[in-house]
Amino acid sequence: MADACDIATDYTERELARHLEAQRARARLATAGEHSAMECVDCGEPIPKARRTALPGCQRCVPCAEIEESRSSLSASR
Structure with a gap:
């Protein structure tokens, strides 16, 4: 049975992997110019072709x- 440290370590590893992949995606975008991203820069999920076509340059x-x-909008309202 996993204890709290194992659970925390697993969570940390997953989050680190997610952030590293998002960083790699941003790096790929930097070389792609104004083209839409194939994957979301935040979560790494694929961006549907319809969205990329409708919103050229989309990143999320x-x-x-x-x-x-x-x-x-929350930051702007403060």
Whole structure:
């Protein structure tokens, strides 16, 4: 049975992997110019072709874009 340290270590490893993949995605985008990302820079999930076509240069999937917009609007209102 896993104890609290094992659970925390597993969580940390998953989060680190997720952040590293997002960083790699951003690096790939830096060389791609204004083209839409194939994968979300935040979560790494594929961005559907319809979204990439409708919004050239998009970097985030819809859920992550909505989260970012919420954060931006909260910061602007302060």
